[in-house]
Amino acid sequence: MSHAPLAAQxxxxxxRATWHDQTLWFVRSKRDKAAQALPEWEExxxxxxxxxxxxxxxxxxxxxxxxxxxxxxxxTVHWARDAAEHNEIVLRLLQQHQVRxxxxxxxxLTEECHLNPYLERHGIEVxxxxxxxxxxxxAGEAPSxxxxxxxxxxxxxxxxxxxxxxxxxxxxxxxNYLAEAARHxxxxxxxxxxxxxxxxxxxxxxxxxxxxxTNEGNADLGTSLPxxxxxxxxxxxxxxxxxDLGVFVRLLARSATGQPITAYTSHFHGPRxxxxxHLVLVDNGRTAILGNDEFRRSLNCIRCGACMNTCPVYRRSxxxxxQTSVPGPIGSILAPxxxxxxxxDLPQAxxxxxxxxxxxPVKIDLHHQLLSWRRELAQLGFLSxxxxxxxxxxxxxxxxxxLYRTAGRVARWLVPKLPxxxxxxxxxxxxxxxxxxxxxRQSFREQLAARRRxxxxxxx
Amino acid sequence: MSGKxxxxxxxxxxxxxxxxxxxxxxxxxRFADPLAHFEGQVAAVGGRTVRVRNSAEVxxxxxxxxxxxxxxxxxxxxxxxxxxxxxxxxxxPHDLEAVDWAVLPAQFGVAENGAVWVTDEQLKxxxxxxxxxxxxxxxxxxxxxxxxxEAYARLALxxxxxxxxxxxxxKTADIxxxxxxxxxxxxxxxxxxxxx
Numbered sequence: 001m002s003h004a005p006l007a008a009q010x011x012x013x014x015x016r017a018t019w020h021d022q023t024l025w026f027v028r029s030k031r032d033k034a035a036q037a038l039p040e041w042e043e044x045x046x047x048x049x050x051x052x053x054x055x056x057x058x059x060x061x062x063x064x065x066x067x068x069x070x071x072x073x074x075x076t077v078h079w080a081r082d083a084a085e086h087n088e089i090v091l092r093l094l095q096q097h098q099v100r101x102x103x104x105x106x107x108x109l110t111e112e113c114h115l116n117p118y119l120e121r122h123g124i125e126v127x128x129x130x131x132x133x134x135x136x137x138x139a140g141e142a143p144s145x146x147x148x149x150x151x152x153x154x155x156x157x158x159x160x161x162x163x164x165x166x167x168x169x170x171x172x173x174x175x176n177y178l179a180e181a182a183r184h185x186x187x188x189x190x191x192x193x194x195x196x197x198x199x200x201x202x203x204x205x206x207x208x209x210x211x212x213x214t215n216e217g218n219a220d221l222g223t224s225l226p227x228x229x230x231x232x233x234x235x236x237x238x239x240x241x242x243x244d245l246g247v248f249v250r251l252l253a254r255s256a257t258g259q260p261i262t263a264y265t266s267h268f269h270g271p272r273x274x275x276x277x278h279l280v281l282v283d284n285g286r287t288a289i290l291g292n293d294e295f296r297r298s299l300n301c302i303r304c305g306a307c308m309n310t311c312p313v314y315r316r317s318x319x320x321x322x323q324t325s326v327p328g329p330i331g332s333i334l335a336p337x338x339x340x341x342x343x344x345d346l347p348q349a350x351x352x353x354x355x356x357x358x359x360x361p362v363k364i365d366l367h368h369q370l371l372s373w374r375r376e377l378a379q380l381g382f383l384s385x386x387x388x389x390x391x392x393x394x395x396x397x398x399x400x401x402x403l404y405r406t407a408g409r410v411a412r413w414l415v416p417k418l419p420x421x422x423x424x425x426x427x428x429x430x431x432x433x434x435x436x437x438x439x440x441r442q443s444f445r446e447q448l449a450a451r452r453r454x455x456x457x458x459x460x
Numbered sequence: 461m462s463g464k465x466x467x468x469x470x471x472x473x474x475x476x477x478x479x480x481x482x483x484x485x486x487x488x489x490r491f492a493d494p495l496a497h498f499e500g501q502v503a504a505v506g507g508r509t510v511r512v513r514n515s516a517e518v519x520x521x522x523x524x525x526x527x528x529x530x531x532x533x534x535x536x537x538x539x540x541x542x543x544x545x546x547x548x549x550x551x552x553p554h555d556l557e558a559v560d561w562a563v564l565p566a567q568f569g570v571a572e573n574g575a576v577w578v579t580d581e582q583l584k585x586x587x588x589x590x591x592x593x594x595x596x597x598x599x600x601x602x603x604x605x606x607x608x609x610e611a612y613a614r615l616a617l618x619x620x621x622x623x624x625x626x627x628x629x630x631k632t633a634d635i636x637x638x639x640x641x642x643x644x645x646x647x648x649x650x651x652x653x654x655x656x
Contacts, residue, residue: 023637040488053479060471067464073618079463131643132634148634155636175638186644187591191554207618217590217630217645224587224622225553235467242617243484246609249625250572257633260501260573261608264590264645265625269618272586283467291474 002345007317020152021315027148028309030258031359038250047247049363052300055205055238056290062205062238063281069208073270075277083113086282090115090197090230091122093278097228099124099194105212105219106130107199108146108303109232109282111325127189129218131182138165144319146326147256147305152318186218196222200233201302202248203279206241209269210279213252213262220266229271230278235286236299248302251361255304285338294372298333300362307356307366313349322346329356329366336373344382347373386429405445412439490606494571495653498604501574505628506641507649511601515540518598518652522563527594527648531560535588538563538598553587562592566626568603569651570611575627576651577611579620586622590630595646597626601653 011017035041055062067077080086086109094102102124104110116126116137128137132149136142138161143149150158155173162168168181198219202211210231212219223229239248253259271277289295308314308328319327324335324343332346347370356366377383383391397404415423416439424431442450491497499509510521519541522528533545535556541563550556564583566576576597580586589595605611617623630645641647 026637038489040486043486047482047484050479050482053477054481057476057478059476060468063468063471069618073621079467081463081466085463129644130634131632135634148637150634151637153636155638158635175635175640178635179632179640179643183642183644187557190644191557204617209618215630216632216643218643220590220624221587221644224585224590235471240481242615243609243612245617246484246607246612250608259505259627261570261575261625261627263505263626263628263631265575265627267617267623268621269623270621272580272621281467283463283470287467287470287474290471290476296476 001323003317003321003323003349004345006321006323007313007349010318010321011316016154017316017318019154020318023151024309024315027257028306028359031255031306031309032258034254034258034260038254044247044251045361045363048251048302048361049297049300051239051244051247052362053297055240056236056296056299058240059235059238059290062240063235066203066205066208066238067281069206070270070279071208073208075208075270075279078278078280080280080282080284082284083282086113086232086280086284087115087118089280090232091119091124093228093230094119094124094195095122097195097276099228101125101127101189101193102195102197103127103129103189103193103218103222103226104133104197105199105214105222106133106149107197107232108325109199109234109284110197111143112284113232113282115232127186127193129186129189129216129222130214131179131186131216134182134186135161138162142320142325144327145305145308146303152320187221190218190221190225193222193226195226195228195230197230197232198223200231200237200279201252202245203233203238204240204242204245205238207269209267211245211249212266212268213249213264214266215259215263217264220264223268224272227275228278229268229275230280231268232280232282235281235283236301252302252304255306255359255361289334289337292337294376295333295337295369297364298330298337298369300364301330301334302362304361306359306361310355310359312353312355313351317349322349329370330364333366333369333373336377340377340380340382344377344380347371347377405443408443412441412443415439484609486609488607488609489572491571494604494606495601497571498569498574499653501571502628502649502651503574505574506631506639507574507628507651509651509653511653511655513655515598515654518563518596518654521652522561522596522650525650528561531594533559534561534563535559535592536563537565537582547584547588550585553585553591556585556588556591559588559592561594561596562588563596563598564588566597566599566651568605568611568614569599569653570606570608570625571604572607573627575611575625577615578624578626580622581620589624589626590645592646594648594650595626595629596650596652598652598654601655
């Protein structure tokens, strides 16, 4: 199903849709406060965008430098061309270590690769340890937001899920009580795990290290108890220097949740004594985006989620309506790059308001890219018949000024006289939630001509 | 063809416009009183700060906390605070689950966000920072940098296999955006700032 009918389903529950909208706006407001507290906010954004542009221009060199430095520190680097290779590498590592239980901290890349169902098919128990991710995992769903995976769930929903899976009291809704139950449940999972898998927020070419940011400390527990740590990262996560972290760490949490920094910002350089650290570098379509002048900047993304929190469409349609691992504005750019056939409708969901571009900490020109995608997808033939025929008709009329003037005159005279049923019907989806503006009696051209005539008569 | 060769070739075949790496030595945000700002930020992220003159005072203040007074297993690497749990005797980090309190040193703090820098260099198991019920860190009050740029400038990143900025206790807001302190890790974070 495409985005529009799924969004319609979401918004059919009015109170819930309003709650979702307001909750995300609250997060956006916290982001504003945090950003405004830093006088150098815009300078940080400029620096971040410049660092990313530089890194992408030299990405192959920096990846090689990163691999050398990481290897020198005792980590093992693996390269995966696509999702299937990534999943095979992870499974092979787990099988080599006879891993039966894996704990994971948040990684949108493994969502993108559909790692969990793949590992489960091979008999491995996979436990997502971020509380929000655990909630949606127990509910049998995918995250609906990249930073707030269970943002679409109310505490009553969480209470029901935990009652069923963790044995909490029926009808419990107190977040403290529910989080405490999850704490006991997940600490057991950490203690039983044979390996830990994390995502990567930043990888530093100069030092060969990776940085992982969490508030719960779940990445740290998951990598300090079991002996084997696997970290999956897209190749665009790289930055050149340790000092560049100063820029990105300052931007990330402020943009994501309005916090000045996450509770844990962990820098891993090589395995811990007696342990193993495996870094899986994944392409999965990123090099293709890198080759495209128009969409290259989407690789700047640090997955803060600010564009989702501010997006009027995302807030009112929910993350699941996008049907991609990364929803919202940035997801609507990345998804069609990977699979235009499936995701061609996402750039059409955008209202082009531009709010996403305003809040993006790495200055991705999101709404411009969404507009570019519309043109690109139309050229690829992914446009509904109604839009294609409508545009052809408009193009025909616009190229003939006489016809355009006549059509305008007829419409101004005729449309206001038409019965409603003829204007607002199933052939006019635009009019489903909107009223046509009141038709003026005269066109601009007619008004101008009349004004000129009056002007002449007033001349001395 | 190996994945590595294929990926590097796929990157190099594209001509990407050159862009300069920015110079980050700039006049970033500074505070008139970095220590006071640090204390305010720690409170804002759910932590607690206490100014002390020496470790005897640390011991005294800890004894006034009911969670510390009731703690059965304490790990300390601070002089004057007794360990009741033999960290060196354990052979797996999993055994640290029993620890109620850890009192450990931190290297420095960051005024802009209330974070402190710790590493696993002096620890047998790095899990200690994350698995204990309550964490107390002791650092010199003068070791507060203004911002993250200064913080990274003074770190020698990579000298230890783990370095962490810790800002407040473990927390989550994943249930309806309600803040809950003590997600999986420490339920509280106390920072002792030792003044000269």
